[in-house]
Amino acid sequence: MSDVAARAGVSTATVSMVLNGVNSTRISPQTQQRVREAAEAVGYKPNSVARSLRTQQTRMVGLISDTIASTPFAGRMLAGANDVAREQGHLVVLVDTERDVEAERQALQALSGQQVDAIIYACMWHRVVEVPEGLPGDAVLLDCAPASGGRAAVVPDERAGGMAAVRELLAAGHRRIAFLDAEKRFDLVASRLRYEGYLEVLADAGIEPDPALHVRAEPVAGGGREAALRLLELPEQRRPTAMFCFNDRMAMGAYAAAHHCGLSIPGDLSVVGYDDQQLIAADLDPPLTTVALPHYEMGRWAMEVALGLLKGDPAVPHLMPCPIIRRASVGPPPAQFGD
Amino acid sequence: MSDVAARAGVSTATVSMVLNGVNSTRISPQTQQRVREAAEAVGYKPNSVARSLRTQQTRMVGLISDTIASTPFAGRMLAGANDVAREQGHLVVLVDTERDVEAERQALQALSGQQVDAIIYACMWHRVVEVPEGLPGDAVLLDCAPASGGRAAVVPDERAGGMAAVRELLAAGHRRIAFLDAEKRFDLVASRLRYEGYLEVLADAGIEPDPALHVRAEPVAGGGREAALRLLELPEQRRPTAMFCFNDRMAMGAYAAAHHCGLSIPGDLSVVGYDDQQLIAADLDPPLTTVALPHYEMGRWAMEVALGLLKGDPAVPHLMPCPIIRRASVGPPPAQFGD
DNA sequence: CTGAAAGCGCTAACAG
């Protein structure tokens, strides 16, 4: 920088002001011009480390996550956070702790040592977490809710998502709608919330929920198949005409079961999934109607409040809508069940 | 830091030395003890920014990638890079440029301004790239090869992977092995390389490749299905008993085609995929034998050479082995084709 | 064995 100053015949202070556009009204255009030319000539590159030391702002935000690797959704969240960061001229420092407490401690220490301007604590699937000790109070939680409140957080609105799914089926004329849920032992908050949504919509429609239509299995394709098979073995009058599946993988299994029983989708059976998981939802035959998880949007939101663009309410997690994606797996119930 | 010094009754220089373990032999144990206690008492946290400014080392490495979001493999690469970085006490700064030249320029500038110690340039699928102008000479390329040489790079050994796949089929007794390739217009280096591997193994086995068995389609499930169907319509003597598919998605389509034709896998038809893509390979019925892409390992390698732990050869990209994952989609050919 | 002092590259008061 002193090179530039010398070359332009001014002081470093002037160079700094010109190049940062600060107080630019107070510096003569000719000088500004000279400075810029000198900077260009010297190939001047500002040193952000020095600037950060001086300004106490690094324009970096730390993103600590439990596992970037394991879910295809992680990327969407990162992308959202990244995009906002870039728009704001910030960089994101990523740390993957693999859910290890010691690693989390180290990460936090490294990040605070690095003086990041903000911290986002991200989970790769929706859950409630005991936040690590030492997480700054203004850190924002992404795809998780704090066990003991008091922090800005964003999670998908699973309840509304479940409602949307069931409404879709209701609108198509179904009355006997099953919910293929995840087993309780997985202790998924999404499971509870989606089920609540299911129940609420049924209640609103004046339909008495049939406990036989709420089945649980492992939330993977195999589990979905098995659960769907159980449902399809019910006597005809009790058999569901539609299935709302906890996730797309289970929906995939439901397809397999329908196929096995010689049932066509959506002719004989309608199916709705959840997650809008790439490589499944759109690739199934017929393409699956499902509820999308708003990972990109949550990533954006988290970064926006982290950077102070938005105000997060510490009292209660922000609920991000889960849009329903209409494809071709929902139709009217088979004739004998119609009205 | 001066607080600590005052509290311990020493100078900041001494504090620095003690806390960094530098020249520790030259400082009396009592003093060291006192310093440590003072640091503890004050809750001293070193400021890496200041340290970086002084030492000209940030212990951060920039990872610029074209798209973190779009492939499920991205996470594995990040994870590999991250793990090594953590082991070495480094942080990774992630920038996603979405393959936009202007964004790349900005990213590079931001990273060099931030004085990162090293840069990794990652692609989310194997290709040859024109590296962005301004990419430092010692940057390492991850999952891509430089169009105009001279840089450390790591890519999957697709050729060997193709060979392994075909050998697997050969070993099971197949002679009529098809290759369901990606269409040329996608211009995938993986396609060319895997095909070379296919040809070479056939040649080694003394099998004349039948051009009719090399078919191309869009590298997705639908394309695989269509290509497989074409193959299955061949007169019985020319029909393949095994299919090596460019990727798992095409293999998924091949399964659908076999199913459509009433053929069982692996009884009537053996199938090998490529990618070991989660949610496909292991979840297909029967589970798919496939060749895995070593994303995690490539991520590690890239970070290791970026940090100088390993020496990369700038003359030629490092080839990372693609292990074959044996599952249940390969068996002997149907009896009438046996020997 | 320990302290003083210089300086990493930049910014922001304050003077002129």
Added chain:
DNA sequence: CTGTTAGCGCTTTCAG
């Protein structure tokens, strides 16, 4: 309108 100056928090010779 522009220059001087004093640090940001740390490391590292060089003297004691």
